[in-house]
Amino acid sequence: MNTIVPLLQVEETDHAEASIYERIRDDIIQGRLAANERLKVAELAERMGTSTNPVREALQQLRGEGFVVMMPNRGARVRPIDETFVRDIFEIEVLIEPALTRWFVGLATKADLERLEELQGQMEALNFADPHAHSKLDMTFHQVMYDRHYNRHAVDLWWRHREILSAISRNFQTSLSRQTSVLNEHRELLRCIAAQDADGAARIIAQHVEGSGRHIIEHLRLIKNRRDSGRRS
Template sequence: MSPERLALRSSPDTESEALTPAASSRIYDRLLADMLAGRIPAGARLKVSELAARYGTSTNPVREALQQLRGEGFVVIEPNRGARVRPIDEGFVRDMYEINALIEPYLVRWFSDYATDAEIGRMEEIQDEIEALGFERHDRYSQLDDAFHLVVYDRHYNRNAVELWHRHRRTLSTISRDMAIGRSRYAARQAEHRELIACLKRQDADGAARAIETHVRGSGRHIIDLLRSGGGRNDTALSAGADPARMRGLDKP
């Protein structure tokens, strides 16, 4: 049996001090930071026992963190080979944004038919708060932007589609959280939000679907441009070697 497989099997119960969700969350944060910074490079094997020693913990929180990272796309766990770091490159980011460019118009079309005045009013309130923040408040902006989109998606009956959107959004937010979003893209985001609200007010489902697709594709192109220009964390972790022909999907009008 391979060492990697052994590393992922349960060890004797010597881990009672580290079974809390907080312990798993701390290991998740540290492991993800090391992967994105390139301290644990793309393709590296992730052995539970070695990670537990690295972070001074026992093995259960490491396993839980690896499962969370697997669900978010940062880790691949293969039968008989164990876990490894997935390369986070342009292709990885593009694929997520292209999937979102299909999912989000579908979710928005349903919302356009069923949105209440109160929900649209809540979107306007959130957007007013976003615009009052100023360009530098990226931390609060991210919270409000999540809240804006949740108004639209959280009531949809297709929970699988909503969960996929949630998962992609968490992953993409993690990848881009330390990137410097340019002023022109920041302004474009606000205009796209306002256009979506305007379409919803006049019950223009086609217009709303176009508005959200433009929003998603614009965000994807911007993040990929940042990766190409070195705006990401580390060239080892965020490689920019994708075939340009594969990147054209986000350039769809």
Template sequence: MASERLATLPLPRTEGDPLSPAASGRIYDRVLDDILAGLIPAGARLKVGELAARYGTSTNPVREALQQLRGEGFVVIEPNRGARVRPIDESFVRDMYEINVLIEPYLVRWFADYATDADIARMEAIQDEIEALGFERHDRYDQLDEDFHRVVYDRHYNRNAVELWHRYRKTLGTISRGLTIGRSRYAARLAEHRELIRCLKQQDTEGATRAIETHVRGSGRHIIDLMRSER
């Protein structure tokens, strides 16, 4: 099938973009971006040689990137069949949100004990800007929403947890941009942000943890419901 062969896809320019064998992180990002954009479709075979030619690199960083993508669930590697792209379906999104509902409360719980007045003021300033946007500037909203959460997460000592959150956020954000998020969900997000700020101001660690768990669960349910309704 044509969809199974990467050779049928247009190769991006690689002039002026040399990639060393040690650049598996950049290859990972490029493969993941192409998967999320649909340029490498679900079920497509991922041949190491073809990917190396596609991205203008050697085979070693491609192998490392595929192993990382396998570990994160984007790629399935089967004996005698090689690597394939896993379909990004409801169960895939559910799994990501279930992991996020563990990660984000963990990050918030630590932040609640160390947040400064300046941190909370920064969150409030970002939230004010989000609310001033209304519901039309989705691209700007996404960036501000990430900025809001980064105030909370970027100071955490566990960089692996923060990086995992960021990768999942990138993936889920790409998926959600292909869906029509209802105004009621946008309004709920704003209220959930305000509740998180309120709890942090009061140094209510348990309340802040509950607030972010509600926030993550609500977003997950909404995205999965939209995927079901639009399939």
């Protein structure tokens, strides 16, 4: 199980410094390892300049996250990063994040609310000019809400899903309409937290997660349509 990254220490990992798991995962997301391609441990170890054990461990972790499919006598293969893959993750997150949010609203202090408002102010001032910086601020915003939750399994699953979706969405530009929605949803969430409206906050978070999911799926559909058109031409 992954360890939850401490608050305010979320950093993108440089490819050269990334773990074997991260490098294989990014190769799958970026298409350098193609959908349904067989993953041979010895070849991956040679490519990554490591022994076979870290590769085996990475493939098991990737299998647990759905990136890799393992079949008896057929080895490991790359699972397509497609609409179904993203939909499955978001359907889980729509269940997890509202539950985490309800708990937070009952616990939130004035200092918590001030910290969230500070982060929201930084995101609004940035206004998506730097997608990497926005992603870090947004991650910290949600960590303030979830990081103290007693159910570490739920928080860990949220964290792993967030990492996966962030890695996928790095390839896409956020549309203007989605940018507006993100900031508006955060503002409404802050209003609900200040009013101790747990149900309202949970509803906004569910809407927030669904919107992010639709945005990624729309980009994946565009990519698929372009590929299909290229094959026909």
